Amino acid sequence: MKFTALGGAGEVGANSYHLEVDGTGILLDAGVHPKRYGMESLPLLEALRRKEIHAILISHCHIDHLGALPVILKYFPTQRIFMTGPSFPISMRMLHNTVTVMERLKEEKGVSEYPFYTHQEIDMISNLFQAMEYGKPFRIPSMNGYHREELEGVFLDAGHILGSAGALIRGKEGTVFYTGDTCRHDQTVIKGAIYPKEKIDLLILENTLCSSVEAERKKRGNEIQRLAAEIRRVITRGGTVLIPTFALGRTQEILSILDRLKKRDRIPDVPILVSGMGKVFSKIYDRFALQTRRKDPELLFKNIQTQSLNSKNSLTRRSFKKPGIIVATSGMLSEKTPANQLTYGMLENPKHGIFFVGYLDEDTPGFQLLNTPPGKEVTIDSSLPPRKKVCDVLTFRFSAHSHRKEILQIVEELAPKKVILVHGEKGSVGWTAEMIREMDSGVDVIIPETGKEITL
Numbered sequence: 001m002k003f004t005a006l007g008g009a010g011e012v013g014a015n016s017y018h019l020e021v022d023g024t025g026i027l028l029d030a031g032v033h034p035k036r037y038g039m040e041s042l043p044l045l046e047a048l049r050r051k052e053i054h055a056i057l058i059s060h061c062h063i064d065h066l067g068a069l070p071v072i073l074k075y076f077p078t079q080r081i082f083m084t085g086p087s088f089p090i091s092m093r094m095l096h097n098t099v100t101v102m103e104r105l106k107e108e109k110g111v112s113e114y115p116f117y118t119h120q121e122i123d124m125i126s127n128l129f130q131a132m133e134y135g136k137p138f139r140i141p142s143m144n145g146y147h148r149e150e151l152e153g154v155f156l157d158a159g160h161i162l163g164s165a166g167a168l169i170r171g172k173e174g175t176v177f178y179t180g181d182t183c184r185h186d187q188t189v190i191k192g193a194i195y196p197k198e199k200i201d202l203l204i205l206e207n208t209l210c211s212s213v214e215a216e217r218k219k220r221g222n223e224i225q226r227l228a229a230e231i232r233r234v235i236t237r238g239g240t241v242l243i244p245t246f247a248l249g250r251t252q253e254i255l256s257i258l259d260r261l262k263k264r265d266r267i268p269d270v271p272i273l274v275s276g277m278g279k280v281f282s283k284i285y286d287r288f289a290l291q292t293r294r295k296d297p298e299l300l301f302k303n304i305q306t307q308s309l310n311s312k313n314s315l316t317r318r319s320f321k322k323p324g325i326i327v328a329t330s331g332m333l334s335e336k337t338p339a340n341q342l343t344y345g346m347l348e349n350p351k352h353g354i355f356f357v358g359y360l361d362e363d364t365p366g367f368q369l370l371n372t373p374p375g376k377e378v379t380i381d382s383s384l385p386p387r388k389k390v391c392d393v394l395t396f397r398f399s400a401h402s403h404r405k406e407i408l409q410i411v412e413e414l415a416p417k418k419v420i421l422v423h424g425e426k427g428s429v430g431w432t433a434e435m436i437r438e439m440d441s442g443v444d445v446i447i448p449e450t451g452k453e454i455t456l
């Protein structure tokens, strides 16, 4: 077997991995780097020179796993792209939205190579997508098409967002399990991940939270109580709460938490505003409510009262006139997003609160803002003058990733011969490597480098 990271080695970046099993080339995910622009945001396509891709497996539809797919297909007109049933409609919406974002960034940030692909091209590639059922084996074709000795693939629920999956690949050379983004514990909407029961030769393991002691210690229930208390405080003083989130996954988790808190009178009954893409994905969550593993299969987002946050009210003071809660993208406050623009309007008013609920990558405006002392100036949009941080800026832990103890439990349970550590900053990956070596279980730990082929 051979493995090459094209991105996602020592970082949470443009996650994409080339795997060769029994001579068949498989691409695991095709993401773009969430905080880079233009060519810089793509996986290292050069590392694919002289390699073949017979099939592409997409673990889930966050942009750091999906955004480069149409670009890669231009160079490798692969016949088959496998994903789960729910991921199919989500991927279409996500890619079309990415075109819109790229077109906007071309204008606003002058990224000349954008858009990498068009709406039309997405429609054209959609017939290559194959939606597979969770737990049901499928054949992965090789260059000569299907024949008896093909590899077998199976998607197992990864518990991260709707449609997320770990990919199990069975071949003659060995059995590989790629976790994708994986969450071992239950969230509010989605149940925790399922892992393979069989012997694994190679585990490709995500490490997002492995440098965080806090993620491991913070209890979900306590975080929900703390969030409720802080929301009450802001609303009572007449302010607005902004919760910057990813539109896919985190928005739905937060909406279900807010709904429950409202029903139990833990927070005041104020309007909840949600940005457009969040609403789009909530609809898809509803569509698959009975077909996917849910904590509460009866929870439907269409029954949670929300208002649309559109571009008309997002930039004006209208959104802040009356107390309310706004759930808007992006989770890390990337420039030119609704959450970033809203934050700019809220920062200097002590009434308001900005509450982060997810992972913040260093060098993102969200990270900058959180780590600026109160009263000091902070730049959250490089094209605008800095503003003073006056309003409350807090962070809460509602992770959709396994914390580091859970990551080690996965290694212990699966007891693979080899583990490749990906999707984590160097500190995260280093921590996991050290802990696995200390376990003294004979698991061979590999830390990959971008573009370097590893023979296994």
Ligand SMILES: [Zn+2]
Binding pocket: 060, 062, 160, 181
């Ligand atoms: Zn993800």
Ligand SMILES: [Zn+2]
Binding pocket: 012, 015, 062, 064, 065, 181, 423
């Ligand atoms: Zn990811």
